[in-house]
Each structure stands twice: as structure tokens, then as C-alpha cells.
Amino acid sequence: MFETLSDRLSGIFDKLTGRGSLSESDVDAAMREVRRALIEADVALDVVRTFVESVKEKAVGQDVVKSVTPGQMVVKIVNDQLVELLGSEAEPLSLSASPPVAIMMVGLQGSGKTTTTAKIAKRLAERDNKKVLMASLDVHRPAAQEQLRVLGEQINVETLPIKSGQMPLDIARRALKDAKTGGFDVVLLDTAGRLHVDDELMEESAQVHKLTSP
Ligand SMILES: Nc1nc2c(ncn2[C@@H]2O[C@H](COP(=O)(O)OP(=O)(O)O)[C@@H](O)[C@H]2O)c(=O)[nH]1
Ligand SMILES: [Mg+2]
Structure with a gap:
């Protein structure tokens, strides 16, 4: 499931980073695809919604469109947000209950x-x-x-x-x-x-x- 998702996301990002300039509607279009990819990967709808909203908020706040490498900035924001969503550290399985x-x-x-x-x-x-x-x-x-x-x-x-x-x-x-x-x-x-x-x-x-x- 995550393999397909990461393939989809890198496809979306390749399109973004391959361009010199980005308009706000380019970012919107990319986020729509990210949204669809997440939903198709069975991520809960409200999680997707919050995710896309916070990415957009950050993207707008950082003047992505006017920056030199806008595509990379969007990719970084999405990436940071994904890490935050999935957790940045691996949780070990808790086996502290009495066995079995x-x-x-x-x-x-x-x-x-x-x-x-x-x-x-x-x-x-x-x-x-x-x-x-x-x-x-x-x-x-x-x-x-x-x-x-x-x-x-x-x-x-x-x-x-x-x-x-x-x-x-x-x-x-x-x-x-x-x-x-x-x-x-x-x-x-x-x-x-x-x-x-x-x-x-x-x-x-x-x-x-x-x-x-x-
Ligand atoms: N590419 C890939 N295929 C997997 C992975 N895990 C399971 N599969 C394949 O997905 C199919 C369903 O897996 P299975 O474990 O039987 O799923 P279950 O129905 O949830 O028990 C099988 O053909 C597996 O070989 C994985 O991590 N990567
Ligand atoms: Mg099974």
C-alpha cells in the first residue's frame, strides 16, 4: 500500500520540481492529486482533509510560489507534514503485558x-x-x-x-x-x-x- 502511495507521490512531485515557476493553481492541482492518492491508499477522510489543509497553510505562509525552487519547497512541506502525520520515530511493539x-x-x-x-x-x-x-x-x-x-x-x-x-x-x-x-x-x-x-x-x-x- 505504501509503495503505491509513494510512487504516486513521487510522480506528483516530479511534475512540480521539474518546473521553474509555479502558480498557486499548480500547487492546488498538485494538492488535489495528493489528496486523491491518500484517499485511494485508504487514509481516513478527515485525516486527509486536515493534512491537505495544513500543507496549504504552510505553503501559502512561506510564499512558495515566489521562491526560487517552488516545487522543492512544496515537496519539503508535504514531506515534513507526512513525517509528522505518521510519526517521526518508530514505536517498538509493546510486549510488557504478562505472556503470552x-x-x-x-x-x-x-x-x-x-x-x-x-x-x-x-x-x-x-x-x-x-x-x-x-x-x-x-x-x-x-x-x-x-x-x-x-x-x-x-x-x-x-x-x-x-x-x-x-x-x-x-x-x-x-x-x-x-x-x-x-x-x-x-x-x-x-x-x-x-x-x-x-x-x-x-x-x-x-x-x-x-x-x-x-
Ligand atoms: N508488494 C508487496 N506485496 C505484499 C506485501 N505484503 C503482502 N503482499 C502481497 O499482497 C497479497 C495479499 O497479502 P496477504 O498477506 O495474504 O493479505 P491479507 O488478505 O490481509 O492476509 C499477497 O499476494 C502478498 O504477497 C508488501 O509489503 N509488498
Ligand atoms: Mg490473510
Whole structure:
């Protein structure tokens, strides 16, 4: 998702910096594209709105249009603002709760939850020496649980044995229990992708959340 976004943004910026002078409407047009790129990358609408507004405010305040390298100044302002929005420092995962610590992966279908689950697991296991268990609660997509199992084999991280027909909440319960008895530090719960318009799946998420306090 961020790769596409950064491609889009650099495209917009290339257009800006490639020009000697900029009018205010050039800046406006670029910001409209930035806005669209952010929305298409699933950034919340009010976040996008605030973002674009503060960039414009700064751009106007610094007389971008009259400066020698207007394009670069706009790019710098957008960049600074993005850093501020995303946070300028990496936040380490907090694992200070008593083990096993549950981490619940949520997000839209195809957004990379399962892949990221394996990446986090590998990092926690190899770099932080944690004993990690991964469990797939995705019973909606046929091969989802198998996908996680295969990834687990590749990175040498244990996965909860698949029991066909078991519901997500029961899988979560079993994962916690196995993690506890097996002395695991972390249990990663890979959920099925969902949209907020899907009430049933959202309710399921809420129940898993309540059960596992991730
Ligand atoms: N380019 C790229 N592709 C990714 C990344 N993470 C996941 N994918 C791909 O996106 C697709 C969906 O990923 P998956 O982890 O199954 O998403 P999930 O549905 O949220 O579990 C797969 O084809 C992945 O190989 C990433 O960081 N970069
Ligand atoms: Mg998945």
C-alpha cells in the first residue's frame, strides 16, 4: 500500500520540481492529486482533509510560489507534514503485558495481514528471541489457514494446528490456551479481512478482541 502511495507521490512531485515557476493553481492541482492518492491508499477522510489543509497553510505562509525552487519547497512541506502525520520515530511493539501477549492483526482483505503476521513473527523470534505462536482465524477464505501454516514452516515459527470447522472465537481461545501451556511469549492472531460495513464480521472481531485483550 505504501509503495503505491509513494510512487504516486513521487510522480506528483516530479511534475512540480521539474518546473521553474509555479502558480498557486499548480500547487492546488498538485494538492488535489495528493489528496486523491491518500484517499485511494485508504487514509481516513478527515485525516486527509486536515493534512491537505495544513500543507496549504504552510505553503501559502512561506510564499512558495515566489521562491526560487517552488516545487522543492512544496515537496519539503508535504514531506515534513507526512513525517509528522505518521510519526517521526518508530514505536517498538509493546510486549510488557504478562505472556503470552496477544497481537491481533486486522485490516482489509488483501492488505497484507497474513504476510505481515509472518514478518512480525520472524522478527520477534529471531531478533528478540521470543517464542512465537501464529494462529489463523480466517475461516472465510479456503486456503487462508494453510497459507499461514506454510509461512510458519518457511520462517520456522510454530502455527496453531488447524482444526477444520472451528470458528474464529474458538480458534482464538485455543490459541491462547496452547500459548499459555506451551510457554509462548507472543501469540499472533491473523484475522480474516473485513469491511466496517460487515456487521457480523465486526462483531466477531469485537468478541476476539474482548477475549484476547491484544
Ligand atoms: N508488494 C508487496 N506485496 C505484499 C506485501 N505484503 C503482502 N503482499 C502481497 O499482497 C497479497 C495479499 O497479502 P496477504 O498477506 O495474504 O493479505 P491479507 O488478505 O490481509 O492476509 C499477497 O499476494 C502478498 O504477497 C508488501 O509489503 N509488498
Ligand atoms: Mg490473510
